[in-house]
Amino acid sequence: MIDFLLEIGFEEFPPAFLEKSAEDLSTGVENLLKDKRIFYRSVRTIYTPRRMGVLILGMPRKQKSQVVEIQGPPKKVAFDSKGKPTEMLLGFMKANELKQAQLFIKKTRKGEYACGKKEIAGVNTEDILYTEVPKIIRSLEFPKTMVWNEGSDRFPRPVRWVVALLDRRPLRFEYAGVKADRYSMPNFHFSFKPIRLEKPREYINFLRHGGVVVDPNERRRIILKRIKEASAKMTGEPLYTDEMIDEINCITEYPEVVTGEFDNQYLGLPEEVLLTVLKNQGNLIWVKGTNKFICVFSAKKKAIQNVKKGYTQVIEAKLYDALFYFKNDLRQGLENMLEQTKGMMWLKDLGTLYDKAVRLQRFVELFRDESRLDMDVLRRAALLCKADLLSQMVREKDFTSLQGIIGGYYAKVSSTEKVAMAIKEHYRPNFVGDDLPQTKEGAVLSVADKIDNVMGAFLSGNRPSSSYDPLGIRRNGYAVVNLIDAYSFTVSLSHAVDEILKLHGEKYKDFDTGVISEFFIERVSRYLQDKGFRYDEINAVLANWDSDVTDARMRCQALKEFRGKPEFTKLVIGQKRVRNILKDVKEVTEVNEKLLKEPAEIKLYQEGRKTTHQLGIMMEQKSYTEVLKLLLAMRLFIDKFFDDVLVMCEDVKLRDNRLALVHFINNLFMQFVDFSQIVIEGEKQR
Amino acid sequence: MRRVHTFENIILELKQYWQQQDCLLFEPYNSEVGAGTFNPATFIRILDTKPWNVCYVEISKRPRDGRYAKNPHRVQQFYQLQVIMKPAPDDIQKIYLQSLEHLGLKLKEHEVKFVKGDWDAPTLGAWGLGWEVWLDGMEITQFTYFQQAGGIDLPVIPVEITYGLERIAMALQDVSSIFDLKWNNDLSWGDVYEQNELEFSKYNFEEADPGFLTSLFNEFEAEAQKLYDRGLVLPGYDYTIKCSHLFNVIEARGVISISERAQMIGRVRALANRAARLYLEQNAAQQKKDSEKT
Numbered sequence: 001m002i003d004f005l006l007e008i009g010f011e012e013f014p015p016a017f018l019e020k021s022a023e024d025l026s027t028g029v030e031n032l033l034k035d036k037r038i039f040y041r042s043v044r045t046i047y048t049p050r051r052m053g054v055l056i057l058g059m060p061r062k063q064k065s066q067v068v069e070i071q072g073p074p075k076k077v078a079f080d081s082k083g084k085p086t087e088m089l090l091g092f093m094k095a096n097e098l099k100q101a102q103l104f105i106k107k108t109r110k111g112e113y114a115c116g117k118k119e120i121a122g123v124n125t126e127d128i129l130y131t132e133v134p135k136i137i138r139s140l141e142f143p144k145t146m147v148w149n150e151g152s153d154r155f156p157r158p159v160r161w162v163v164a165l166l167d168r169r170p171l172r173f174e175y176a177g178v179k180a181d182r183y184s185m186p187n188f189h190f191s192f193k194p195i196r197l198e199k200p201r202e203y204i205n206f207l208r209h210g211g212v213v214v215d216p217n218e219r220r221r222i223i224l225k226r227i228k229e230a231s232a233k234m235t236g237e238p239l240y241t242d243e244m245i246d247e248i249n250c251i252t253e254y255p256e257v258v259t260g261e262f263d264n265q266y267l268g269l270p271e272e273v274l275l276t277v278l279k280n281q282g283n284l285i286w287v288k289g290t291n292k293f294i295c296v297f298s299a300k301k302k303a304i305q306n307v308k309k310g311y312t313q314v315i316e317a318k319l320y321d322a323l324f325y326f327k328n329d330l331r332q333g334l335e336n337m338l339e340q341t342k343g344m345m346w347l348k349d350l351g352t353l354y355d356k357a358v359r360l361q362r363f364v365e366l367f368r369d370e371s372r373l374d375m376d377v378l379r380r381a382a383l384l385c386k387a388d389l390l391s392q393m394v395r396e397k398d399f400t401s402l403q404g405i406i407g408g409y410y411a412k413v414s415s416t417e418k419v420a421m422a423i424k425e426h427y428r429p430n431f432v433g434d435d436l437p438q439t440k441e442g443a444v445l446s447v448a449d450k451i452d453n454v455m456g457a458f459l460s461g462n463r464p465s466s467s468y469d470p471l472g473i474r475r476n477g478y479a480v481v482n483l484i485d486a487y488s489f490t491v492s493l494s495h496a497v498d499e500i501l502k503l504h505g506e507k508y509k510d511f512d513t514g515v516i517s518e519f520f521i522e523r524v525s526r527y528l529q530d531k532g533f534r535y536d537e538i539n540a541v542l543a544n545w546d547s548d549v550t551d552a553r554m555r556c557q558a559l560k561e562f563r564g565k566p567e568f569t570k571l572v573i574g575q576k577r578v579r580n581i582l583k584d585v586k587e588v589t590e591v592n593e594k595l596l597k598e599p600a601e602i603k604l605y606q607e608g609r610k611t612t613h614q615l616g617i618m619m620e621q622k623s624y625t626e627v628l629k630l631l632l633a634m635r636l637f638i639d640k641f642f643d644d645v646l647v648m649c650e651d652v653k654l655r656d657n658r659l660a661l662v663h664f665i666n667n668l669f670m671q672f673v674d675f676s677q678i679v680i681e682g683e684k685q686r
Numbered sequence: 687m688r689r690v691h692t693f694e695n696i697i698l699e700l701k702q703y704w705q706q707q708d709c710l711l712f713e714p715y716n717s718e719v720g721a722g723t724f725n726p727a728t729f730i731r732i733l734d735t736k737p738w739n740v741c742y743v744e745i746s747k748r749p750r751d752g753r754y755a756k757n758p759h760r761v762q763q764f765y766q767l768q769v770i771m772k773p774a775p776d777d778i779q780k781i782y783l784q785s786l787e788h789l790g791l792k793l794k795e796h797e798v799k800f801v802k803g804d805w806d807a808p809t810l811g812a813w814g815l816g817w818e819v820w821l822d823g824m825e826i827t828q829f830t831y832f833q834q835a836g837g838i839d840l841p842v843i844p845v846e847i848t849y850g851l852e853r854i855a856m857a858l859q860d861v862s863s864i865f866d867l868k869w870n871n872d873l874s875w876g877d878v879y880e881q882n883e884l885e886f887s888k889y890n891f892e893e894a895d896p897g898f899l900t901s902l903f904n905e906f907e908a909e910a911q912k913l914y915d916r917g918l919v920l921p922g923y924d925y926t927i928k929c930s931h932l933f934n935v936i937e938a939r940g941v942i943s944i945s946e947r948a949q950m951i952g953r954v955r956a957l958a959n960r961a962a963r964l965y966l967e968q969n970a971a972q973q974k975k976d977s978e979k980t
Binding site: 011012014015016049144146147148149150156157158160188189190192251281282295297298299300302303306307309310311313314315317320321324343344345346347348353395470 | 757758759760773774776777779780783784793794795796797798799800801802804815817820821822823824831833842843857862940941942943946948949
């Protein structure tokens, strides 16, 4: 049995995708072994900020041998009339290095064939790893890579060493300008001297002596244990998330912990500010309610005093700044900041931030009829919501992400708690999957602000192109859709867009909002996809959409549920027949009842009329399951009509009237969705 | 007795160290810059394929960061020690870490952390991948492998190491305010620069005339374009640097919006990109001439 160690050593890897990359590498090697029939006893994924790799114990020296069957010529031509092998069979045997004894006859569905069976000896594990491992490394994918030397291999950070040790032998392949060998590197706080490895089994312990805990799971356990020990004697709970621990794990080779304290006066800061400062400083962990923090560091224990002093100093300097801004801002007050927004341009040629606030204040009137919405709160919040952009706190780049939240704190001084809450929440959701505002006022304000941002981007020439979205309005548009649906706001998007455009003034009255409709249709489509609807269902619904988001979701839902049933195909094909015949027709007239001759067309028309009425009621009630039933019932008459009646007849009058009838029926379907967008499995795509 | 690391000694020792690494010892640029990267010894020299190793001190002016000498960690003007090595040596990280040891910082007694900090200078159309180097939590260096400058993919990757000299000195001297740093044995950093901080903070935040500065910006921009039109890369780039500084002052004054800001950055970037393209064009033309001669 032999062992294998692979370690790629690099300068500090971006923590955000270290774990995934290391897992990809180790999965790649495991799959190789499985694929090549090399069994192993255990496998361990390794990563630290400066290395990733895999340690495999207990492999055979050789790949397992394999018995293969090779099919040769049909029996008929393989042997001559005397039963002797023909030239053809001999050729087959020679090509596959087969002996007479290895031949046999196999019955297949196509008849009898001469076949060969032989055992292929396993290839050396060493040879396989030597050729395949570099390929696996080269096939890794990363979100961002770089170049650092003349080599053609790209990696997220410069690769500086590679260990590839198979038992006692290094596999000297080359990657990224580095020749693989048996030398690893220690934690540089411990030494710069390479660590020579005789065999893979020494790796974990030798590296530990070099100040590196190579196994991420072990490291994580140590981190959590140390945090627990450090906080055991404290009154508060350490406040951390799994993500924070993961990130700490990805920037730490050798976890040590130290506790620090900051001056009590900083507890007067908003918690969000405190947490932002601590998190930005290498994920320091706050002990909630106290002036203490826990710092996980990655050096020798001897460094503890310097680390404590250093981090405390940096934290205090940042908190000093923050408190300075906070106090100044409170002294100044949000109303004064609002005054200052009159001098702050928003977007090019689109007025000041103050103009924007006033516009939002007017715009939210559109939501007046929503139930349980406190309009006074909303109006006040709308006017004040951008004022904190002029605060010293938000203008500081460390705290810009707290815009809104900071405004909420400042609003409490002179407005109600509800106003403060709406301001605090109005940026949410900041990203897909972020929490939505909890109050209806916050949600409306968020929608209003974001629709205005979208409009602003288009009016100021910052519309998104395929890869470029300078003002991030795709995210804004998505959030608008998400909020309208989540809160079931009855507002129509196109109406809202028209209103906000009006509020931008005379100057833009001729702006064509068609591009914005398209923009929103794309956002709705993306949103519905994320909700689990299929693209053809979404296309069917959005083909004829009146810009009501919630309704679009409901129609998709009805379609999706109906899709599981056997009648679904019938229904779709029903409309497709109708659609197909109308494809090249440009103009249609009204149906003239007197011109209906055949029983099938008379029947179709009568049923259509009946359905129109009932459909109207059901559409009104949004009973979309009923709508689907009604439309399905039409199928029978449609089929009968197409079977019995020739639409494209020679009599022009009759023909036009029949086309009008088909058009009328088509409209029934189109009122709900455009079924012809639905892709039925097995159907040829047009 | 432990040697006192005066500010000036730290500079001397670092320069010595990099001289031993075969870096040419250069001097600061003669007009206001936000970072050593603006110095043509970096921005222009990294564009071509010729080896270039250089070390110099740069005065970094960041008008926005002034705090009227009130904040112990923030000032609107400080010193950087800039190192460029092109191509980047394979063991550059070790060379850098040993420069800290050369200053007397024992790695066994501190934590040095390379914290991901992808760097980009939007006004220079330059970006790179690398880290902020933290000494016990304090950022003391930017360590970057340039990938692009002036909007051009670099043919040979240089490493840029930018030490924040005051930060390192604070750690070495164990003081918690920049103003308390010993410059030499008699004078502190504050003795040398406090008045300067006060006056420039007042200028940057209160007295700078945005209208005047904007008109200068426009004229300097036109001048740079004119010089480029005439094939004068370095004078054109000189005016580009001036535009960049004017922009920094206008921004500090707090009178431009986010979109105006983005626009001005775009204008400076266009100038810098033009310098880079022109430099490379002229280089290529020269090479062609040289090869025709031989």
